[in-house]
Amino acid sequence: MSERVADKVLAALAAVKHVPRESISLDSALADLRVDSLDTITLLFELEEHFHLTLPDDVVRSLRTVRQIVEAIERSLAAPGPAPAATSD
């Protein structure tokens, strides 16, 4: 698992939930973090912008843990197609 992707997901999730990043781990369940559907679409909006990718709606709906988000992004980044370059922000 890429640390770069994991770091960004943890930071973005902490920002969306307005909680300290240390309170979230890769194995945190989204339900335990009280991440609801609106939090999820807001988080994915941030991450898709950052990584220049698009995750299909059914993939997004299936996400249950922080690790699953990281893995979904890594799969999308590894998929063939125009090489995505992450923005620096």
Add this chain to the structure above:
Amino acid sequence: MICALGSNVAGCWKEMAAGRPGIRRLKAVDPALLRFSNAAEVTGFAPAEHFEPSRLDLLDRFAQFAIVAAREAVRDAGVEFTAALRDSTAVVTGCCLGGQTAEDAEFEILYRQGRNRVHPLTIPRTMANAGASMLSMEFGLRGPAFTLSTACSSSSHAVGLAFQMVRSGAAEMALAGGSEAPFSYGLLKAWEAMRVISTDTCRPFSRDRKGMILGEGAAMLVLEPWEAARARGARIHGEIVGFGMSSDAHHITQPAAEGAALAIAAALRDAGLAPDAIGYINAHGTGTPGNDATETRAIRQVFRAHAGRLAISSTKSLHGHALGAAGALEAAATLLALREGVIPPTANYTERDPECDLDVVPNTARPLRVECALSNSFAFGGLNAVLVFRASPA
């Protein structure tokens, strides 16, 4: 009545009873720019056939739909407006977005074309009450007129409040319903970002449902006291016998079964009917994973053992989710089902979902005479409106 199924009641009902969805490849916006490509758009609508050019300058598509549907309703009702009746007839319309296709077009001129002026009629075109105001002017109606906006419940609230005004005597007659025209690029991008639009079609209550399909159009009803309609020999399509409202007090987009159940129970109480008097429910049935399972739980909560004997269908699978027009289109569909003795089906249904285990009349219309029926509307923001209808005696 105008929607993706047709431009009048007869045309819409023919498609509904045949179970033929009006869901097609999106035309108003290039689907290559979106993550979904299908919609339930009104096709073959030529505004110039309905309006003088000078009038058209003032009308967003949503107001055009409102007027076209209202003309059909008033013609069908055979109302002859006297001066006194005009002064005591109410107009209540539901609308979620207002004239946002006009707004989107004008803002595009500012933001993308870099020009610094927009059309001087942008405000009258876009204001959400344009539909109600235009109907008042169209027929010279000077009673109370207003528009209410409760997202996907808007026009059920409109019909329900108009019903209460007529029942209480606050208005002698009412023209009530709703209209919507949501197909602009900006708004479709916003729906795309919500991740609730299906990438194929609308499959309410089906296990493989992927979300809603947006629709557009309008439906308008003429409401008057039963005795008045009988006295003037009007063609009566059915009776509204109850209306219930509630709010979830829960979440801005996720529905709650308890709130929906409260509205259903309130509607039955208002109608003075026991749950087992109901034979058909025109469901809110958006085709999203959340709504359909929650609505099933709400129906079970109120109807208990009778829930299994109800015929339930979502006509959104046919005419799409027309947002502020949805409740009015579905009120019309419910009245037609009662009048014709035919339950329109839940189209595009493929697979049973254990969380939606009621009789949803899959894919094929069902000949069935029902005396009383409900139409459910449960909006984003947890605002619920349920209408109760009774068939007109033959």
